Amino acid sequence: MAAAGAELQGKYQKLAQEYSKLRAQNQVLKKGVVDEQANSASLKEQLKMKDQSLRKLQQEMDSLTFRNQQLAKRVELLQDELALSEAKGKKNKKSGEPSSQLSQEQKSVFDEDLQKKIEENERLHIRFFEADEQHKHLEAELKNRLEVLETDAAQHQAVVDSLTRKYTDTIEKLQNDKTKLEIKSQTLEREAKECRFRAEECQQQLKNLHADLGRRLDDSLCIINEKVPFNDTRSSQYNALNVPLHNRRCQLKLRDIAGQALAFVQDLVTALLNFHTYMEQRVQIFPIDSATDTISPLNQKFSQYLHENASYVRPLEEGMLHLFESITEDTVTVLETTVKLKVFSEHLTSYTCFLRKILPYQLKSLEEECESSLCTAALRARNLELHNDMKKITAVFEKLHVYISLIVLPSIKPEGLLRTNYSSVFTYIAADLHGFHNVMKGENKRGVSNLKWAIS
The missing domain is CATH 1.20.900 (Dbl Homology Domain; Chain A)
Structure with missing residues (x-):
């Protein structure tokens, strides 16, 4: 029974060591999940900031579109004025060279202003297109990373859940083994008490037997000393002279x-x-x-x-x-x-x-x-x-x-x-x-x- 108790104790210690090892692994996995969750939150924040930047760019685009429309209307107005000016110029052809020069200068100014506005509009369109493409690329990349991180987080969570279930089963098993060992220990203690009690009884009986045998030995020695005058069996030399029976x-x-x-x-x-x-x-x-x-x-x-x-x-x-x-x-x-x-x-x-x-x-x-x-x-x-x-x-x-x-x-x-x-x-x-x-x-x-x- 002592050997069985020692074996169960060894098994309990082995399970406890395995539990400690699994618990340490669980802490590492939990830390990994927390890091992944923090990383995922950081990426979500970055995505949010990118969305805000996109909305800001969208607003700028709307503003530029509105300004472009204004410029287009102004160009149309200037073109109408130019046409009207040309028409007046034809009617007032006779008014002389100074008037024609003034109309030509105004037209040149209007054309130069219009060309600048057109170039600025093109630059704004190019910047908007590049910003939109960059934003789409970054958004797709962030979404992919977010999906990967969510998948990893789900896998880590599944591993954590599995280890938690395993730890729970192991703890229950260890608790059951501990209960069995305690019951067995109590049984062994009771048996040890019974054995000690029986040993005390046997020791008392042995003491009584020793006393009884001592008395009988003393009586036998007294009888031998009184009744046997000569005893040669103590000497091996005399015993060697004994003639065996045929x-x-x-x-x-x-x-x-x-x-x-x-x-x-x-x-x-x-x-x-x-x-x-x-x-x-x-x-x-x-x-x-x-x-x-x-x-x-x-x-x-x-x-x-x-x-x-x-x-x-x-x-x-x-x-x-x-x-x-x-x-x-x-x-x-x-x-x-x-x-x-x-x-x-x-x-x-x-x-x-x-x-x-x-x-x-x-x-x-x-x-x-x-x-x-x-x-x-x-x-x-x-x-x-x-x-x-x-x-x-x-x-x-x-x-x-x-x-x-x-x-x-x-x-x-x-x-x-x-x-x-x-x-x-x-x-x-x-x-x-x-x-x-x-x-x-x-x-x-x-x-x-x-x-x-x-x-x-």
Whole structure:
């Protein structure tokens, strides 16, 4: 429950960190939206000012148009006056040269004034046209920018709304998790109180049991001191002189068990010989065939070590055979008398050292094979499984070597292993052999070898 609470607390902290990160992003987006809104307001203000400028120009245009109309009327009036003047000039042709000169000067003045007004009107038309075109261009540009800014503002607002919804959901989820954690914390506190109460009760019971056992021990010691005049079980030297009881039925049963163990060891020896020989042949032909090419120095050394496997494996069978032959109907077989077990233990130690010696070469050879271009994916997977199983097999033999060394102790050093620990050591040996059996059964299923192991 503590682990679950810690996991929920970690999850809560992770969600809180994510919320803080999203909140910071939200602040950035909000600032961006505000900036865009300010920019949009500024552009709207500029558009408003441009509209005012356009209206002012429009008013000037209207004023110029009105003035142009006045000038046009004045020109017409002047033309009428000129025509009238010309008509009068024809009638008063005889009035003399001074009158004609005056009319000509007036006409020249009128023409010059008219030409100036026409040029001024043209300039005003050109300025109005240019101002109108500039205003239209600026208005279109500002409208486009306004549309883009409005689109960006809408997108930012959509992102803000989405993040707000997400933050709301996250906050609700965090609040729900917090509520659940609080409820679970309260439950754990109640359970802790109950456990403390039960622990106090157990401690009190333990104290009472200690007191009761102390009293019973004192009573037993008083009885032993009064009733037992001599007790030699405290000395291991005296215990070594005890003659064990002879039981023919027990001897036959032990011989039968030793025979089964001998058969199992024989099968094991055969299987190990086949296994190491198979590995040697495999190294010689894959991934490089030694008949046609030179294999790597690693595989050469590995093959050389594998070639020596018989000198380490066969003594196991010989040691177990000597142990079996030492158990007869007439002998008394206990751990203190099975001196032949030491020989088997030494052979097992030698083979375990051999496995430890070849294990690095075995692992490196498999890795080298996996790196070869000829190695398929399926074979690479099988090699990796064999890689792990070889480590397990070596570990099993190392444990078995330790346990066999322990049960050898009573025959060479009686005080090295207490009788109360005999059953525990044999239990560990059985468990180790079962583990070995499971490993090799997996190897058989995967097709590494077709050996049949007789270990149960």
